[in-house]
Amino acid sequence: MRPVSTKLTFSVLLGAVSSIVYADSITVYSALEQDEINSYLQQLSVDHPDLEVNVLRLSTGDLAARLIAEAGRPQVDVIWGLALSNMIDPQILSQLAPYSPEGVDVLAAPYKDEEGRWFAATGYLGALCINEPMLERLGLPTPASWEDLADPVYKGEIVMPNPASSGTGYMQMVAIEQGMPDGWALIEQINGNVAQYTSSGSRPCQMARMGEYAIGASFAFVAMRSIAEGYPIKMVIPEDFAGYELEASAMLSTSSNPEAAQKFLDWTLSDSVADLYGDYKEIVTIPGATRPEGADEAGLPENVEDILFPMDFAQSASDRPSFLTEWQQRIGR
């Protein structure tokens, strides 16, 4: 009795009154970008005005770390858009409840779990952000592939995300490692040209667009957005290994409000929000989605699926610890 009254006092005292106002309230962790979350939630308030969703946005690495730390006492009902390589980590996978939301049938087999624990409506594709005026000033050709980036002429002009902290960084390098018999040799050669590794996957593109470095390895959406905002950026999708990552969603078995959680997951596959995905995503697994703003100027292919490197996500997930150990030994940055 006592803890309950204490908790009540706290929630009243500390202003968490929202849960009392709304009929259904759930907590959602997401690694999606904050602007897309805002835009989707606006649509949610039209579609389900009675559903109150508290979203915490964290980077992929932070979010996965937090889910594992909180395993003893989960705080969250739904995971919305977490890198698949992290979602199928056994420590996270074991916290999930099987659920097949409405509309999951239209997704192709690679985009959902056989046991129904997760599904992925969207994804992102690795891409290089090239600051063209800067490259011109330096008198360097525009690179077209990872192999090109190994050329010593680019020494000190490349920024990449660190695979230890960034989901994008891990995705880019795992594609190279899975795609070549000796992927590590290429990673080491590129490493010789890398000026610095960042902890965030979008930061390399931001540094390139500010003119701090000529080439930033990021993902396609941030490149297209930068072009739309007016930065002098050219997007290049590496022609050798176009690594990609899926953004998976799931419900936790400890959810305190499973009905509302299911209602939310159903909604993430509904037509009204699927129409919005196209504004933010280069990869939408729901058939018939629109393309992001700036996709044509940036040169995003009509059928993105055709250029994707066939990633083995189960292997990406299980290789993660050994890959990072090898990273520290070989690269150590």
Added chain:
Amino acid sequence: MKSILSHGSNSRTLVANSYISLDKTLVIASTLIPFICLGLFFGYPLYIVLIRSLTAADGTVGMANYIQVFNNPTLIAATLNSLLLSFITMLIALVLGFAIAYRLERTSTRGRVFITVALALPLLAPSLVQGLGLIFIFGRNGLISQWFGISINPYGFYGLLMANVLYALPQVVLIIQAALRQSDVRLYEAAEVMGATGWQKFRDITLPNAKFGLVSAGFVAFTVTITDFGNAAVIGGDFRVLATEIYNQVAGQMNFSMGAVVGILLLIPTVVAVGIERFAARKQSASASESAIQVAPDRNLKRDLILGALTHSCALVIYMVIGVTVFASFVDLWPYRMELTLRHYNISMAGGYRPLWMSLWISLLAASVGVVLIFLMTISMKKLPLHLRRIVNFIAIMPVGVPGLVLGLAYILAFNTGGPLTLLYGTPLLIGLCNLYHYHSQGFLTMMTGLRGVPASLEDTCTCFGGGMKETLRDAVVPFMMTTCIAVFFFLFMRSMVSLSAVIFLITPSINVAPVAIMQLSDAGRISEAAAFSTCLMMVVVAAMLLLRWLIKKVPSPEKRS
């Protein structure tokens, strides 16, 4: 003689009797509550980190995690980097800090406002903002590179060194200034009579007198550098430091036990430094004479010119770093379209301005709870036996050596794993407490210094007149301590508004705070909006500072009142 004495004490007991129960309760409460809170919200979480660092992946207890760390060349390199960076930062900050403090205390008072305002600026914003400003100015495509057509690369050791020196400088100057103020002018007069030159006076009087101030200041510079996370994240580039390493271990590699090990390792240098600093402080207070007459500023053209140039250029760099951040918040598309606009102030991301109001609320909580707890702790210190007092004193100032990141990690491990305390998880109160204990040491030391200003004779008088603890507090301690309490309140408030590293682990969907929102904006590439949000945050903190100055002026000093 004996009968008079016993009679006196009898009557005192009579008068005091009616207060005895209230007095006792007050004493017990004021002694226990602050210590329980210190134990619960500082000692206990750190204990959990220690346990986690000793628990291997398979659940066995032992040094397995530590052995893993010492066999990890990256971590060893990061440790050496951190020690080197902190040491050099300390040396430069001490030299510059001494020059600036000397300039402010011993030479002409012209330009004083210009310098003191500059020194206050780095304390108004999260260190991340400084990193941003430095990149705007010194980046490869920053203002200087553009204007002079050169390419500076600030990422790495030198950028980090510069950011950390700027960040540590205000605190270093404050401490050395206080030390310089303690010098006795009569020593200089005596030296003058004996025919000492200016340099001899400096070498034989000024430096030895400021020695312990320099040790304290050096410790602060070392600690803020080795525990800084914001600068390292923005401008550190590939120069790995221990603080970012713990972030990688936990956020990147999901390795909580290793994170805990690095956290414990991060504590060692600071615990040693705290020990040295305490030793120095004790010596310092022993050497200070209460009847010292302050040294008045004098003139020396050559010296004043050199010191002035140095001081003003430091101040100028600080103005530029903060100023360019404010300016960039009004620029349409930095660094390409320099037209001015207000559009970046329309922040829709990261919950708009809601985190700012949440920070305000959390900081008010941290400050008010903090002032009460620290005040109660300092006044009940007097009632403890000496050896206990030393231990409490040591624990109370320990938080200064605990990196925010370690404290944040400790909080999530301690308050999110079951038990009644988990009720606090995800509440503004817990974030407030985290901020409070992050800055507990400075508040505690200020309060102790303030308490020394309460005349002991006045307290005795109160007790002699039969006053219990309540009366002594009301009539003797509180009036003298009002200014100190206000200062501690605003110190905790302002630090809580801008501190980032601890709270980043404690935010939840319904609670986000301003410094984290700024980092999220900067991470999302919305540099201009991050700058705009920082400008708003700085304005709130400046408003608080102005309110503080006004309040301190308003509070009547006890001398005037009587």
